[in-house]
Amino acid sequence: MMGRQFSTYEYNQLLKYNLDPHNYLDTNAPIEYITGFAEFKGKSFAVNKHTLIPRVETEELVNIAVKSTSGNDTSFVDIGTGSGAIGISFALELKNLNKRFSGVLSDISAYALKVAKTNLNNLLFESNIQLVKSDLFVNIPKQKFDVIFANLPYIPSARIASLEDSVKNFEPITALDGGSDGLEIIRKFLSQAIDYVKLDGKIFMEVDDTHTAATEFENSWAIEILNDSNKKNRFWICRPVKH
Ligand SMILES: C[S@@+](CC[C@H](N)C(=O)[O-])C[C@H]1O[C@@H](n2cnc3c(N)ncnc32)[C@H](O)[C@@H]1O
Structure with a gap:
């Protein structure tokens, strides 16, 4: 063989x-x-079978957020942090720009959070980042954040079987399966997030390339839809609608 x-x-x-x-x-x-390691924005992040391997497309989400962050003291939360790649990279960029920040990295999986903790200790050493095990916002400290990240499971369930073997046989299903239309967890997330974002704050989300319309959320959110570098529909930038 x-x-x-x-x-x-x-x-x-x-x-x-x-x-x-x-x-x-x-x-x-x-x-x-x-x-046991994945490269993300030039750093080596520990990963294991409990965490998604952070994707190169997701680097762009961090870049978009850094560009649109103007304040000198930014509060953020990364919901569904996995290895911590998004939240830790965002904090590292702010640190390089000499900007202050405080953050929360959160995941429903205690095993993933353990990996995020390793990466936090190895890459950032900051004490103003908390790790919180939580189903979406359930255990997140009650506060309004400037920036909320969410790269939650978004693949429609019926498509899981047709994913590449390297994905479906190795990556955690709890990091991939977004329910019937891929928006089931995102729908819950957006309904809770409204209580955790500042009026001038923003949510930076990654979505499936089939999620090209966000009209069902427009009562609460103004959503800008952006492509990734492969010209695939990939990111939603959400601002709360001022009523
Ligand atoms: C697509 S992975 C993204 C991981 C990481 N943010 C990244 O970009 O590499 C989704 C993550 O969301 C977590 N997750 C799934 N359901 C969740 C929920 N209800 N609340 C919080 N996290 C959840 C999974 O454990 C997984 O780590």
Whole structure:
């Protein structure tokens, strides 16, 4: 049997972590789960089977948020933080710009939060970031945030079976499955988020490329829909509607 063919990137990642490629020829696991690390915005984030592997498209969500953050003391929460890639990268960017911040990283999975904690300690060492295990906003401290991030599960359930094997056989289903139309968790999230965002605050969300209309939310939210770098519908920037 030939076994697995590694790409140059995969091969180099194995060598970087002192792993012998010959020992991994019979697994189809994503390279990030083999090495235990994923690259995101130039940093190595610990990942494991309890966390999604942060995607390169998601880097753009952080960039959009940094560009639109003007204040000198920004409060943020990252709901469904997984490895912590979004929230930690946002904080790192603000820190590099000499801006102050306070943040919360939250996930429904205690196992994912443990990984986020490792990344927080390795990459940021900030004490003004809290880790909170929570189903959406249930355990989030009652306050209004400037910025809310949410890259929640958004894949319509019926499409899970047709995802690539490397995704559906290895990544946690609780990070992927967004219910019948992919918006079930997002709908709950947006109905709760209105109590946690400042009037001039914003929500930065990642959605499925089929989520091209947000009319059902327009009573509460003004939503700008943006493409990712592959020209696929990908981000919703939501501002509360002033009644
Ligand atoms: C698509 S992954 C995104 C992970 C990370 N934000 C990223 O961009 O790499 C979705 C995350 O949402 C979490 N999640 C799912 N349902 C949730 C809920 N009801 N409340 C909070 N987090 C939830 C999952 O555990 C998972 O870590």
